Amino acid sequence: MPPMMTQRPKKLIATLSGSIQKTPPVWLMRQAGRYLPEYRKTRAEAGDFLDLVYNPTLATEVTLQPIRRYGFDAAILFSDILVVPHALGQDLHFEENAGPVLGELPSLQTFKESVFHGKLGPVYEGVSSIRRQLDQEGFTDTTLIGFSGAPWTLACYMVDKKGSKEFISTRVMALQKPQEFMALIDLLTEAVTAYLGAQIQAGAEVLQIFDSWAGVLPPDQFRQWVIEPTQKIVAALKEKYPSIPVIGFPKGAGVLAAEYATKTRVSALGVDHTLPVEWADQTLDAKLPLQGNLDPCVLQAGGEHLERETHKILETFRNRPHIFNLGHGIDKGTPPDHVAQLMRLIREQA
Ligand code: CP3
Numbered sequence: 001m002p003p004m005m006t007q008r009p010k011k012l013i014a015t016l017s018g019s020i021q022k023t024p025p026v027w028l029m030r031q032a033g034r035y036l037p038e039y040r041k042t043r044a045e046a047g048d049f050l051d052l053v054y055n056p057t058l059a060t061e062v063t064l065q066p067i068r069r070y071g072f073d074a075a076i077l078f079s080d081i082l083v084v085p086h087a088l089g090q091d092l093h094f095e096e097n098a099g100p101v102l103g104e105l106p107s108l109q110t111f112k113e114s115v116f117h118g119k120l121g122p123v124y125e126g127v128s129s130i131r132r133q134l135d136q137e138g139f140t141d142t143t144l145i146g147f148s149g150a151p152w153t154l155a156c157y158m159v160d161k162k163g164s165k166e167f168i169s170t171r172v173m174a175l176q177k178p179q180e181f182m183a184l185i186d187l188l189t190e191a192v193t194a195y196l197g198a199q200i201q202a203g204a205e206v207l208q209i210f211d212s213w214a215g216v217l218p219p220d221q222f223r224q225w226v227i228e229p230t231q232k233i234v235a236a237l238k239e240k241y242p243s244i245p246v247i248g249f250p251k252g253a254g255v256l257a258a259e260y261a262t263k264t265r266v267s268a269l270g271v272d273h274t275l276p277v278e279w280a281d282q283t284l285d286a287k288l289p290l291q292g293n294l295d296p297c298v299l300q301a302g303g304e305h306l307e308r309e310t311h312k313i314l315e316t317f318r319n320r321p322h323i324f325n326l327g328h329g330i331d332k333g334t335p336p337d338h339v340a341q342l343m344r345l346i347r348e349q350a
Contacts, residue, residue, distance in 0.1 A: 011073045012143040012206065015289055015321045016245040016267050024314070024322045025073035026346050027145070028339070029249075030329030031066040032078050036336060038065045049094040050086075053079050056126040063130045067139055069336070070343050074143040074206070075134060077199070079123050081149030081210055084191055085158045087119035099163040108183070111190045117198060127202035146204030148195050150211035150250075151188035151229040158184070167216055174225065189229045193236045200241050208247040208270070209233065212328075214260075215252015222256050230264040238265070247291055251328060258283050273298075273327025277316040289321035294342075296326050302338040310345045 009017065011025040033039055042062050046052035053059060063078040082100050086092040091103025117124075127146060134142050149157075157163070159170040174181045196207050214226045234246050249270030250260045261269045261284060268289035271280050273296070280290060298309045313324070324346055330339075 010141050010143045010205075012323065013245070015323055016206065016247075018287055018289065018321050020319065020321055023347055024317070024324045025143075026324040026343070027072040027074035027076065028066075028326050028330050029076075031070075031072060031076065032062045033330065034332035035330055035334040035339075036065055036069070038069075049080075050092070053083060054122045056122050056129045059123075059126040060129045060133050063126075064133055064137065064139075067134070067142055068137070070339055072142070074145050075130060075139070076145040076208070077123070077127055077130060077147060077204065079126070079147075081147070081154065081212075082157060083120060083123060084149060084154055084188070084195060087116050088187075088191060090158060100157060102157060102161040105158055105161075105184075108187050111187050111194075113194055116191060116194065120195065120198070124198050124202040127199050127204055131203035143205050144203060145206045145208055145247075146196065146199030146202075147208040147210060148192045148199075150209045150214070150226065150233075151185045151192060152217070152225040153211050153213045154188050154192070155181070155184055155225075156213045156216075167213055171216065171221075174221065185225060185229055189232050192229075193233050196233070196237060196246075197240060200237075200244050204244075206245050206247065207237070208249060209266075211248070211250045211253075213252075214250035215254065219256060222253070223259075226250055226253075227260055227263050230260070230266070234264050234266055247323075249291075261285070261288055268321075268323065270325065271327065275327075277313055281316050281320065286320055289323060290317060291323040291325045293325070293327040296328055296331050296334070299326065299338055299342060300331055300334045302335065302341060306338060306341060307345060310342060314346065 015021060015025050039062055042058055043052055046055060046058050059078045063075050066072060067075050082092055085102060089106040094100050131144050156167040156170045159173050160167050209230060211226055217225060230248060237246060245267035247268045247270055248264055248266035250257060251272045253260055257269060268291055271290055271292035273293050294309055294313060298305050
């Protein structure tokens with residue numbers, strides 16, 4: 001390319017760099033998944049969920065499925081946050097209709113980086129393969145997002161050993177054995193930094209850190225277990241890969257979302273649907289890109305609710321960098337037509 005010709009940045013990257021666009025870029029958390037018949041077909045072929053996750057060819061296929069159907073501005077690596085505990089040596093399986101079940105917490109003295117990367121090789125291969133496939137199918141403007149669970153949310157699953165609403169065992173351990181818990185968080189901070197760095201090297205253009213259970217903590221512990229580790233991960237990544245934006249998603253953070261954004265220095269903040277959009281717009285730095293925050297149940301309900309809520313979000317965030325998304329992952333009962341309707345509502349704005 002001649003030196004004067006610069007490529008137009010992709011839509012999502014432009015927003016993350018602070019530009020305000022007439023039609024915001026859009027992608028949906030859990031956009032590849034059981035609400036899509038083509039996902040259910042590939043999933044049945046793979047057999048087990050983890051066989052799908054660790055198969056780069058099939059993971060590429062399911063990542064591309066929602067892009068082909070809806071033309072989202074970003075593809076998100078098809079994987080799961082729990083591959084990190086798995087690669088650290090904790091047993092993991094997914095039970096039909098019950099969710100993840102983990103084995104005993106392994107003794108974790110030091111982080112063995114080469115063993116860890118060895119186990120996650122198929123995920124990194126998947127990242128490269130997804131980027132190649134997007135380009136091959138002409139989705140050259142589609143940004144590839146890599147992700148990880150945040151240390152706190154990963155620790156929740158590792159200590160409680162299954163899904164929960166409160167993660168009582170984890171919270172009690174953090175209080176009763178603070179040193180042991182701190183060692184776990186430190187190790188996860190190192191592992192997540194290495195994991196995200198490897199995804200960048202494999203071709204991820206943007207990263208998202210899911211802190212799905214940030215909302216169960218009171219303020220002081222939120223600072224200690226959510227903000228501090230995330231701040232370290234973001235700083236380490238920015239030093240090594242300054243051009244790669246990191247989106248932080250501290251689900252349920254409430255008013256602490258503001259402190260999270262300032263202190264972690266994430267490039268953009270994912271806001272869930274319990275946060276009032278007016279509050280978010282007025283309280284958070286006008287230059288900070290916000291991502292969100294349609295209630296997944298509104299998408300599932302469709303119709304007038306969907307129209308009204310979508311317009312409200314678009315209108316409120318009109319004068320700031322905004323990435324349209326849900327406030328949490330899409331539910332498996334969502335009619336695919338409702339997603340098509342949402343895309344029309346967003347893109348007909350222009
Ligand atoms: O967004 C995407 O399309 C990429 C894929 C993705 C999955 N999980 C696939 C998945 C991503 C980004 C995740 C993240 C994830 N996984 C989170 C953080 C986001 C959030 O939802 O808060 C969490 C907490 C998990 C852990 C997890 N994985 C649980 C609790 C479950 C069971 C619940 C369920 O929906 O069954 C999973 C399984 C899972 N991860 C599925 C998918 C598509 C369903 C598995 C199936 O096909 O049977």
